[in-house]
Amino acid sequence: MLEELVKEGIKNIPPYIPGDTAESVTEKYGIAPEDILKLASNENQFGPPPKAVEAMLAEVGRVHIYPDPYCIELRKKIGVMNGFDDSGDNVVIAVGASGILSLLGEVFIQKGDEVIFCEPTFGAYAGAVKRNDGTPVALPLTEDMKFDLEAMYNAITEKTKMICICNPNNPTGTVVDSEELKAFIHKVPENIIIVVDEAYIELSSNPEVKSMVSEISDDTNVVVARTFSKLYGLAGVRLGYAMCNKEMHAILQKCTSVFTGSRVALAGAMAALDDEEYIKNTKAAMKEGREYLTEEFSKLGFFTYPSETNFLYVNTGYDTAAFAEACKKYGLIIRGNFEYSRITVGRMDQNKKMVEIIKKVIESNEVPRRA
Ligand SMILES: Cc1ncc(COP(=O)(O)O)c(C=O)c1O
Incomplete structure (x- = not known):
């Protein structure tokens, strides 16, 4: 029933x-x-990062008070670290990068919408699409286990709402060429949202591997997803974020739940960013x-x-x-x-x-x- x-x-x-x-x-x-x-x-x-542990312990005594409802300090800090202004209005915080993917699905995907990605990859893309009655268009990776940009471009139809690129990809660990990815982003029609999941990119030591944060502008619908779960050792804290242009931010921000980050989580994340x-x-x-x-x-x-x-x-x-x-x-x-x-x-x-x-x-x- x-x-x-x-x-x-x-x-x-x-x-x-x-x-x-x-x-x-x-x-x-x-x-x-x-x-x-x-x-x-x-x-x-x-x-966990020692500085984060210290900050989280210090915050425990204040958990009877609600946290910052919009995570503004953390948004500002991440924004500035990534070359945005200090308004925090290019950053959305969620319960992990998984929370960002769910939010994008909830905000943008409805019945009839197609979302293109390659497989095998992180299961959350297909999950977010299906939960919102969209249609996942899952293509194979290239032979060398990379996202197939050409095949994804050729799969675009009038119904395509979003393209998800896991870079580096889980489970293969591989990356697509950064210059090719930039060219792809600018070739894709403007009415399509491009999500670049960079959950692992900070673990790369290869200078050729570039973040697509540089491609966020008023003219592109690029959303870059990141997490505190990997490099920053805070998987149990559950915080992730998206970076995007201000128009996209305004839409996503109003759909996030208030009080997304607990006091302890926010304190840990702020300190982790500084634990050089x-x-x-x-x-x-x-x-x-x-x-x-x-x-x-x-x-x-x-x-x-x-x-x-x-x-x-x-x-x-x-x-x-x-x-x-x-x-x-x-x-x-x-x-x-x-x-x-x-x-x-x-x-x-x-x-x-x-x-x-x-x-x-x-x-x-x-x-x-x-x-
Ligand atoms: C590619 C990718 N994106 C996002 C996530 C989600 O990370 P979290 O929700 O812990 O921030 C993971 C987790 O393993 C992942 O592998």
Whole structure:
């Protein structure tokens, strides 16, 4: 009965299947919680930034008072850091970058609207489209696992309302060429909204990888989504943001819920932006970790796609789901629900432990090869 009352688009959404938790692996394989290596959700393995912890603790004593309803201080700070004026009116705060994607769907997508993106990618684009009765137009990635700009351009129809580009892409870690992306943005008709999800871009150390914030102007409908969950180590705090032109901002801002960011969250985010040492260390460790793991995996005969993120997309040659399950028996949790394995880059001690576990999995001879 209740099912009949549900919006059409929502009926077709499969239930969310969360990744394995450390607790579930302890329960299933009897591994002590302290021996579990959870490298499946692309979290920052360095813990939260020390400056953010300090700021959040200081704010706890004030949580009986509502926070800043419009997150204005944080919006101003992010705006200025990204080259906008200090009004805060180019920045929208939400509950994670996921919240931004939901907001964009809620504000812009209705029945009949098409939204183009490539797959595999972050599932939130398809989710936001379907929840609002839009039509996802999911195209394959290129052979080298990048968003296919040409195919996306050719897929534009009169019904196209939005194009989503995950750059770097989750789960592949790959980026499209920045100059090609800029040209694409300016070629797409002006009545189409272009969402560039840069959740991971700050983890890239490659100077060729450029943010599309530079392309935000009164003449483009570009929305850049970012998050505090990755570089800034605040996934549990749940804050993300969009940057866009002021016209777009006015529309999105009036549809965000007031009091989006809790006092503790806002204090943590403000301080995290200033924790230069943490930021520098995380970026350096991710570069080192990517290089180390890519080399170790290559010695094992695996192929790793070039990544600008804190995870690697790895063709191990083994059945991906069975490989992930076998790793769990040794306490290592990675993602096995894509075509290839998606493995979060951790601290160096974790990376080394991971390689040892993977060697044991290979030696066990238990995992079937890919069909
Ligand atoms: C590509 C991409 N975008 C956005 C997000 C959402 O991040 P959050 O909602 O934690 O800010 C994620 C999370 O993993 C992601 O992989």
